[in-house]
Amino acid sequence: xMDENKQEIRQTxxxxxxxxxxxxxxxxxxxxxxxxxxxxxxxxxxxxTQVIAETDDRSTRLVEKQRKAYKGFITDEEVKSxxxxxxxxxxxxxxxxxxxxxxxxxxxxxxxxxGLDDDTSGKAEPQKKRTRKVYSINVSDRKVRNRxxxxxxxxxxxxxxxxxxxxxxxxxxxxxxxxxxxxxxxAEMIAETEELQQKADALGDYDQLKELRDSWQRLKDQLEx
Amino acid sequence: MAETERSTGRIKVSGKVLAAAALIACAIIxxxxxxxxxxxxxxxxxxxxxADLKKAQSEQAAAEKSNAxxxxxxxxxxxxxxDCEKLSSQVFELAAKTEKDITEGKSNKKICYITLDxxxxxxxxxxxxxxxxxxxxxxxxxTTANGDMLPDQADISAxxxxxxxxxxxxxxxxxxxxxxxGSGGLYSDTGAFMQAVEEQxxxxxxxxxxxxxxxxxxxxxxxxxxxxxxxxxxxxxxxxYTWVDWTVDSGDSWGSDTANASxxxxxxxxxxxxxxxxxxxxHEWSEPTLEAMPDIIDxxxxxxxxxxxxxxxxxxxxx
Numbered sequence: 001x002m003d004e005n006k007q008e009i010r011q012t013x014x015x016x017x018x019x020x021x022x023x024x025x026x027x028x029x030x031x032x033x034x035x036x037x038x039x040x041x042x043x044x045x046x047x048x049t050q051v052i053a054e055t056d057d058r059s060t061r062l063v064e065k066q067r068k069a070y071k072g073f074i075t076d077e078e079v080k081s082x083x084x085x086x087x088x089x090x091x092x093x094x095x096x097x098x099x100x101x102x103x104x105x106x107x108x109x110x111x112x113x114x115g116l117d118d119d120t121s122g123k124a125e126p127q128k129k130r131t132r133k134v135y136s137i138n139v140s141d142r143k144v145r146n147r148x149x150x151x152x153x154x155x156x157x158x159x160x161x162x163x164x165x166x167x168x169x170x171x172x173x174x175x176x177x178x179x180x181x182x183x184x185x186x187a188e189m190i191a192e193t194e195e196l197q198q199k200a201d202a203l204g205d206y207d208q209l210k211e212l213r214d215s216w217q218r219l220k221d222q223l224e225x
Numbered sequence: 226m227a228e229t230e231r232s233t234g235r236i237k238v239s240g241k242v243l244a245a246a247a248l249i250a251c252a253i254i255x256x257x258x259x260x261x262x263x264x265x266x267x268x269x270x271x272x273x274x275x276a277d278l279k280k281a282q283s284e285q286a287a288a289e290k291s292n293a294x295x296x297x298x299x300x301x302x303x304x305x306x307x308d309c310e311k312l313s314s315q316v317f318e319l320a321a322k323t324e325k326d327i328t329e330g331k332s333n334k335k336i337c338y339i340t341l342d343x344x345x346x347x348x349x350x351x352x353x354x355x356x357x358x359x360x361x362x363x364x365x366x367x368t369t370a371n372g373d374m375l376p377d378q379a380d381i382s383a384x385x386x387x388x389x390x391x392x393x394x395x396x397x398x399x400x401x402x403x404x405x406x407g408s409g410g411l412y413s414d415t416g417a418f419m420q421a422v423e424e425q426x427x428x429x430x431x432x433x434x435x436x437x438x439x440x441x442x443x444x445x446x447x448x449x450x451x452x453x454x455x456x457x458x459x460x461x462x463x464x465x466y467t468w469v470d471w472t473v474d475s476g477d478s479w480g481s482d483t484a485n486a487s488x489x490x491x492x493x494x495x496x497x498x499x500x501x502x503x504x505x506x507x508h509e510w511s512e513p514t515l516e517a518m519p520d521i522i523d524x525x526x527x528x529x530x531x532x533x534x535x536x537x538x539x540x541x542x543x544x
Contacts, residue, residue: 132239134237134239135237139234168264172270172271175278178278179278179281182278182284186281190288196295196296200299204302205392206298206305208393209302212392212393216312216394223319
């Protein structure tokens with residue numbers, strides 16, 4: 001009975017293996033016989049791979065071959081173990097994919113003049129969306145930070161120097177006018193002073209004038225007595 | 226723009242920001258490269274200009290300070306001058322009232338008008354100093370008969386001393402320009418007299434900056450005008466002038482052999498016994514007068530005389 005069963009299984013498997021299945025792909029054109037199996041794309045679909053295939057986003061379309069139920073050759077523990085392995089593998093692939101995506105969108109800036117080269121492989125494709133370039137500066141690195149600081153300080157000093165020159169240049173243009181204005185005002189004031197001096201001279205000596213006023217006051221007092 | 230990841234110690238900077246920063250840095254560097262060779266020259270020029278400005282500003286400040294001090298002084302002096310004018314006006318009003326009271330016997334005050342003719346002379350300065358010392362105000366009847374220069378000091382122009390008389394509060398009277406009372410002189414014609422008066426007025430006005438001589442003294446006195454006195458007086462009146470003679474002749478012009486200080490003093494003091502209001506005739510050129518004047522002033526003041534300059538409102542002045 002056992003022999004008969006084994007025989008039957010083998011025959012079934014052989015019969016199934018004779019059937020061909022292929023993958024449809026948009027990227028490749030199979031130039032051989034369409035009934036011929038492509039060894040690079042052939043994948044045996046099992047129950048485990050079926051689970052994985054549902055989440056696989058590669059462009060490959062899997063065509064499931066007709067499966068025949070196994071008859072007690074795979075235990076539940078084996079199935080669970082296989083499922084765990086497949087899950088682990090799926091997660092690993094997902095992480096790798098995420099890492100690839102990040103690499104595609106990010107340039108790693110490791111310091112001055114040592115950024116990663118762009119991945120130009122995809123630039124030829126016009127449909128590809130242009131990504132925003134972001135540079136990352138590692139300020140936790142003391143050397144980098146010191147360099148940055150030094151450059152910043154030098155630039156600030158240069159800027160101050162330039163601004164100082166601008167101020168000087170502006171002053172050089174403005175100062176003669178101010179000096180001329182001050183001299184003009186001084187001349188006006190001196191002229192005014194001369195005029196005042198003439199007035200003062202015409203009025204006489206301050207003490208004499210005071211004396212004269214007092215004298216008139218005394219005369220007035222004498223007459224009023 | 227740019228953000229810091231604290232956990233990783235990285236700053237993420239977008240390409241545009243980085244490019245802009247690079248551009249700014251390049252601009253600063255380029256500007257510095259442009260500025261460096263010119264900086265020293267510009268700075269030197271700036272310092273020179275700054276020094277000029279500071280000098281100009283300090284001169285301006287000094288001028289301002291001087292101006293302010295002088296303006297204050299002029300303001301104060303102007304105020305005092307106004308006070309003097311106001312007080313002199315009040316004094317003349319009071320003097321006119323006192324004269325009236327004296328003539329009516331209502332006041333026992335006495336007034337002496339000291340007048341000095343024929344100036345200006347260098348000796349006039351001595352009289353001014355004396356009057357200043359004795360606090361006396363007098364009247365100086367000026368003429369230009371002696372020329373444009375002082376007769377007793379030829380290096381001093383006559384016009385230059387006129388302001389001195391006014392400075393001490395004295396009155397300047399008009400003694401005619403020519404002082405020529407000989408035949409064919411002032412009194413030969415009314416017009417000639419008036420012309421001499423106007424010429425002297427012009428001279429005084431120029432010398433003093435606008436002083437108007439309001440009182441005229443006839444050279445030799447009104448008696449010299451003879452029959453033309455009335456006509457001359459009319460002309461003077463028409464022109465707004467007043468005139469005055471004297472009530473006491475000091476005798477200082479009677480001749481060098483007779484005029485001396487004691488005679489002058491005697492003449493004046495003896496006359497004062499009879500006059501409560503007197504106009505005394507002196508001459509500015511007279512050395513004996515200068516000598517006698519202190520005693521005359523002291524004595525008259527001791528007798529109660531008040532020394533006043535003549536004024537048009539005085540009853541001693543003819544109008």
